Amino acid sequence: MERTLNRLSEAIFSVSKWLLIFLMIEITCVIGVNIIGRYAFSASLYWAEEVTRYSFVWATFIGAACAYRQRGLVSMSVFVHMMPERLKYHVGLLLDAVMGVFLFISLAYGVKLTMAVQAQRSASLEISMSIVYICIPLTCLFMLIFNLAQIVTVIKHRKPLAVWGENWS
Amino acid sequence: MIWIVAIVFVACMALGMPIVFALGIPGAVYILMGGMPLTMIPAKMFSGVDVFVLLAIPMFIVAGNLMNASGISKRLVRLSVALVGALPGGLAMVNVVASMFFAGVTGAGSADVAAMGSILIPAMKEEGYEDGFSAAITAVSSSVGPIIPPSILFVVYGYVAGVSIASLFLAGIIPGLLIGFSLMIAVYFVSVKRNYKRGERFALKVVLREFKSAILALLLPIVIVAGMGLGIMTPTEVSGAAVILAFIIGKFVYKELKWSEIPGILVDSAIMSGAVVFIVATNNILLYAVTLEQLADTIGAAFLAITHNKFLILLMLNFLLLFLGAVIDCLPLMIMFIPVIKPLFVQLGLDPVHAGVFVVLNMVIGLSTPPVGTSLFIATSIAKTDLQTAAKYMMPFLAACIIVLLLVTYFPPLTLTIPHLVMN
Numbered sequence: 001m002e003r004t005l006n007r008l009s010e011a012i013f014s015v016s017k018w019l020l021i022f023l024m025i026e027i028t029c030v031i032g033v034n035i036i037g038r039y040a041f042s043a044s045l046y047w048a049e050e051v052t053r054y055s056f057v058w059a060t061f062i063g064a065a066c067a068y069r070q071r072g073l074v075s076m077s078v079f080v081h082m083m084p085e086r087l088k089y090h091v092g093l094l095l096d097a098v099m100g101v102f103l104f105i106s107l108a109y110g111v112k113l114t115m116a117v118q119a120q121r122s123a124s125l126e127i128s129m130s131i132v133y134i135c136i137p138l139t140c141l142f143m144l145i146f147n148l149a150q151i152v153t154v155i156k157h158r159k160p161l162a163v164w165g166e167n168w169s
Numbered sequence: 170m171i172w173i174v175a176i177v178f179v180a181c182m183a184l185g186m187p188i189v190f191a192l193g194i195p196g197a198v199y200i201l202m203g204g205m206p207l208t209m210i211p212a213k214m215f216s217g218v219d220v221f222v223l224l225a226i227p228m229f230i231v232a233g234n235l236m237n238a239s240g241i242s243k244r245l246v247r248l249s250v251a252l253v254g255a256l257p258g259g260l261a262m263v264n265v266v267a268s269m270f271f272a273g274v275t276g277a278g279s280a281d282v283a284a285m286g287s288i289l290i291p292a293m294k295e296e297g298y299e300d301g302f303s304a305a306i307t308a309v310s311s312s313v314g315p316i317i318p319p320s321i322l323f324v325v326y327g328y329v330a331g332v333s334i335a336s337l338f339l340a341g342i343i344p345g346l347l348i349g350f351s352l353m354i355a356v357y358f359v360s361v362k363r364n365y366k367r368g369e370r371f372a373l374k375v376v377l378r379e380f381k382s383a384i385l386a387l388l389l390p391i392v393i394v395a396g397m398g399l400g401i402m403t404p405t406e407v408s409g410a411a412v413i414l415a416f417i418i419g420k421f422v423y424k425e426l427k428w429s430e431i432p433g434i435l436v437d438s439a440i441m442s443g444a445v446v447f448i449v450a451t452n453n454i455l456l457y458a459v460t461l462e463q464l465a466d467t468i469g470a471a472f473l474a475i476t477h478n479k480f481l482i483l484l485m486l487n488f489l490l491l492f493l494g495a496v497i498d499c500l501p502l503m504i505m506f507i508p509v510i511k512p513l514f515v516q517l518g519l520d521p522v523h524a525g526v527f528v529v530l531n532m533v534i535g536l537s538t539p540p541v542g543t544s545l546f547i548a549t550s551i552a553k554t555d556l557q558t559a560a561k562y563m564m565p566f567l568a569a570c571i572i573v574l575l576l577v578t579y580f581p582p583l584t585l586t587i588p589h590l591v592m593n
Contacts (some may be wrong), residue, residue: 061443072441
């Protein structure tokens, strides 16, 4: 169980990394071409703003999911450091479970929302808005898998993982 | 109902849940209890980040990391050594001045600590500075980073408060320089008292040589400020241009940037940015509750019930922000705090740009105060010392920062002069 989940997480993580590289390069190039186009040829790409904005939304959700896996999301850790190890273990599991429920709701209703906006078209490219919105359920699913993998690891080794946002490695 | 939401929020935060979820979950509870459609949860997340100006955040992070890998930080340190190395406490002075230069090229304070710390802390150790002192000055000097433009904190404030980001960038110039100079004065007195070493004698020839080597890095902030101040480019375009310039300088001029490093830099920057911007997304769920319940008015009224004196309210706000900044990281703090406090600024008749600068100043001071100052954390881990030791050396520097903070709070021309001159 732990092995399968961790392997799945690893696979998702490496695909996400490639997506992030692609999105960052694409955003930079579109902004660059647009600036040059406007000043050198006084012509700007009418779709530049829309493409970069939606790419940014995608990059944000995927980046956040990766940060989830690395436990890089910041938290207020003052009180956690005061807790004894046993309490830290139980509180950690409780939080993981609550976050799991939230992620599951966001996933389920994210799917519903994605299907609902299928007929909506974006303003300049006129693509289906589903293509944009689908990043929400997709990354919620990623995070749910990371969440499960972390819960299983914690229970198996009977030890809390790194405090959120303090994984400085 | 709002009480249950508040209790859930406080419990999640206190137990150490990641702030993104500690904001999203109470928001979801509100929607659930109000019997509103649950599709609002993903919809609110989406609309929170579907914003063009926020794109400047990942771009400025990428630009900063690219420059770091291009050896720009090394060049800026060498230039600073040539400029101020001969003063008492030479390397501590260098730490402040290099941070001020570096602030002009990056938008994130923590990049500054990591870059300066890894070069200067070992060097300071070698010259006999105490570890705690080195960590303290490295952490506190990085607080100029988010004040001197470009700055991610100003991008976020501008978005959350609906203020021109270009004005905020321009308004940050004088307060940023003031923090830098007041820190140098503090370093001077501490160093004279403790008899810290001076570096090599000042030589104009060396300064000119190092200036030439770092000139491209110094041009970048000028391009950014001019591009935005004169309205040639939007903040987002400037951030994209910064990435392209950093790449060209690193790859083709300094030739220190390797192709193999670039994918790693892009991934790390995107993850760092995702972790921050996702907070904007989930906070947007909670903001729905905050707006419907008119929480901002309640809080504003609570302040005004204590006193109507603007001077006192500003002092209370400063104390509150310094306290919150010491326990919560500054970007999340700003994202959740500003929408709630903004109406109070309006009622007090504060200029939103001026308010932005002193709010950001408060928060960056919090970055180098224990218990959760991120900069202090990074600096102490590089110096291999602990928070308590570093905190002892921090006092004179914090005092210097707080004096500047009070000046900026009560003397608006310090912030507003440059934006007024340039924008008109």
